[in-house]
Amino acid sequence: DTEVTQTPKHLVMGMTNKKSLKCEQHMGHRAMYWYKQKAKKPPELMFVYSYEKLSINESVPSRFSPECPNSSLLNLHLHALQPEDSALYLCASSLHWATGELFFGEGSRLTVL
Amino acid sequence: ELKVEQNPLFLSMQEGKNYTIYCNYSTTSDRLYWYRQDPGKSLESLFVLLSNGAVKQEGRLMASLDTKARLSTLHITAAVHDLSATYFCAVEGMNRDDKIIFGKGTRLHILP
Secondary structure, eight states, X not given: OOOEEEEOSEEEEOTTOEEEEEEEEOSOOOEEEEEEEOTTSOOEEXXXXXXXXXXXXXXXXXXXXXXXXXXXXXXXXXXXXXXXXXXXXXXXXXXXXXXXXXXXXXXXXXXXX | OOOEEEEOSEEEEXXXXXXEEEEEESSOOXXXXXXXXXXXXOEEEEEEEOSTTOEEEETTEEEEEETTTTEEEEXXXXXXXXXXXXXXXXXXXXXXXXXXXXXXXEEEEEEO
């Protein structure tokens, strides 16, 4: 199984809602990532988990809260988002942190009204 | 600080032509990756280049890495419309905890 699975594929939420994005991989990868991508831009790193511990938080606002319940799962909890947070949110995994090839999920397209 | 520059950022070309996308980076690295992204889709890994002189080929695409020049190229041979996409290079620094830095991407539009 070489897939990274993200749900939901599309999400529309109001600024007062609380929602979560979910990501799952069964490749035995020990590093998992959240990226945010705006149209016509490269992905921007948000968070990195290595061996289920948060290794990098790229100064992301606290309205985004990551969680890594186990080595296969990664969540991104969303609360009180702003319209400018609308973007494609990509989950990725790699064998280990800082060892390269990233495997991306299909992404969750988020629209904040 | 590692910086990654791709050029061109946009390329429109005719089917059947050859062209090259360049990826320059600013600090020592011997780990470079190429990804493809179709509109509205996620990123797909194309090539992993892990040493100086590495060359990988898949169909009409060939990628190479020159670590001394800090340059990778993605060469397209006899382009076909299906290769229209955005191509990103991504570079990993040499230090243990270095992040992967993406270039801005090259939007490739191949005219039938």
